[in-house]
Amino acid sequence: ADEKAALKERIRDLLTAQNAVLVAHYYTDADLQALAEETGGYVADSLEMARYGTESSADTLVVCGVRFMGETAKILNPEKRVLMPDLGATCSLDEGCPAAAFTAFCDAHPDHSVVVYANTSAEVKARSDWVVTSSIALPIVEHLAAKGEKILWAPDKHLGHYVERMTGADMLLWDGACVVHEEFKSFALERVRKLHPDAAVLVHPESPDEVVDQADVVGSTTQLIKAVAEMPNPEFIVATDAGIFWKMHQLAPHKKLIPAPTAGEGATCESCAHCPWMAMNALQNLEKVLQTGDQEIQIDPGVRERAVLPIQRMLDFAR
Ligand code: 13P
Numbered sequence: 001a002d003e004k005a006a007l008k009e010r011i012r013d014l015l016t017a018q019n020a021v022l023v024a025h026y027y028t029d030a031d032l033q034a035l036a037e038e039t040g041g042y043v044a045d046s047l048e049m050a051r052y053g054t055e056s057s058a059d060t061l062v063v064c065g066v067r068f069m070g071e072t073a074k075i076l077n078p079e080k081r082v083l084m085p086d087l088g089a090t091c092s093l094d095e096g097c098p099a100a101a102f103t104a105f106c107d108a109h110p111d112h113s114v115v116v117y118a119n120t121s122a123e124v125k126a127r128s129d130w131v132v133t134s135s136i137a138l139p140i141v142e143h144l145a146a147k148g149e150k151i152l153w154a155p156d157k158h159l160g161h162y163v164e165r166m167t168g169a170d171m172l173l174w175d176g177a178c179v180v181h182e183e184f185k186s187f188a189l190e191r192v193r194k195l196h197p198d199a200a201v202l203v204h205p206e207s208p209d210e211v212v213d214q215a216d217v218v219g220s221t222t223q224l225i226k227a228v229a230e231m232p233n234p235e236f237i238v239a240t241d242a243g244i245f246w247k248m249h250q251l252a253p254h255k256k257l258i259p260a261p262t263a264g265e266g267a268t269c270e271s272c273a274h275c276p277w278m279a280m281n282a283l284q285n286l287e288k289v290l291q292t293g294d295q296e297i298q299i300d301p302g303v304r305e306r307a308v309l310p311i312q313r314m315l316d317f318a319r
C-alpha cells in the first residue's frame with residue numbers, strides 16, 4: 001500500500017511539472033479513476049472525454065482508455081501533447097473496421113450518409129459525415145432520418161441495430177462487435193432477474209438484442225451511472241464492463257450492484273466482463289509515459305483535417 005501511495009505521489013508531481021491532466025474512462029482501473037479525480041482531471045464516458053479535452057487548459061492530456069479516445073483528443077486538440085499509458089490499447093470495433101474496406105463500403109453506397117461510432121480509427125472518422133457515441137447516437141440518427149437521409153452505419157452491429165429499431169431509420173450496418181459486451185448471455189440474465197425481482201436492469205447498447213430487450217435502461221456509461229444514482233431500486237443488474245462499478249459504488253454506496261452474467265445458464269460472473277485493452281492502463285505505465293513521453297498520439301495532418309469535421313459536428317449537436 002505504501003508503495004502504491006509513493007507511486008501515486010510521483011505521478012502527481014510529474015503531472016504538475018508538465019502541466020498535464022488525466023482524462024480517464026470509467027472502464028479503467030479504480031486506482032487510475034481515483035487519481036484522475038484527485039489531481040483535477042476527469043473520469044467520463046467517451047463523449048464527455050472528448051469535450052473535456054477541448055475545455056482543459058493543460059498542455060498535455062494523458063488519456064487513460066483505448067486508442068480511439070486518445071486519437072479523438074489529439075484530433076480536437078492538435079496543439080496539445082496527447083499521451084496514453086499504452087498505445088497498444090485498441091478496441092475490437094476499431095480493429096474490425098479497417099479503413100480500406102470501410103472506404104470501399106462507403107463508395108459502394110454513395111447515396112447514404114455515413115455515421116460512424118467513436119470506437120474507430122482516425123482514418124475511418126475522416127471518411128464519415130458524422131461521428132457518434134452511445135450517449136448521442138439516437139438523437140443524431142433521429143435528426144438525420146427526419147430529413148429523409150439513408151444511413152450507412154459502422155462498425156457496431158448491435159448498437160446499430162438498436163438505433164435502427166428505436167428510430168425506424170433506413171440503415172445499412174457494418175458487421176462489427178465489441179468482444180466484451182457480446183459475451184452477455186440473455187438466458188442466464190433471465191435467471192438472474194428472477195433471483196432479483198426488485199433489480200433494475202442496466203444495459204450498454206453494444207450488447208446483443210436479446211440482452212438489450214431485457215433492459216430497464218439502455219445507455220452510455222454515464223447514463224447507466226446516472227440511473228444507479230437516481231432510480232429508487234435497491235439493486236441493479238449491470239451489463240457492461242466491470243470497471244464501471246467503482247463510480248457506481250462511489251455515487252450510490254448502499255445499492256447492490258450485480259454483474260450481468262457472461263457465462264452459461266444461471267451463472268453470475270464477478271469480474272469477467274472486462275475489456276482487455278482498457279486493462280492495459282495502470283499506474284506503472286502511466287508513470288513511465290510521463291517520464292519518457294514515448295507513447296504519444298500522432299495523427300497525419302491530412303487525416304486530422306477531415307476527421308475533425310464529423311467529430312466537431314457531434315460536439316455541436318450535443319451542446
Ligand atoms: P461510452 O461512450 O458509453 O463510455 O462507451 C465507450 C465504450 O467503449 C463502451 O464499450
Ligand code: SF4
Nearest residue numbers: 066091092178180275
Ligand atoms: Fe472496445 Fe468493447 Fe473495449 Fe469498449 S469495451 S473499448 S467497445 S472492446
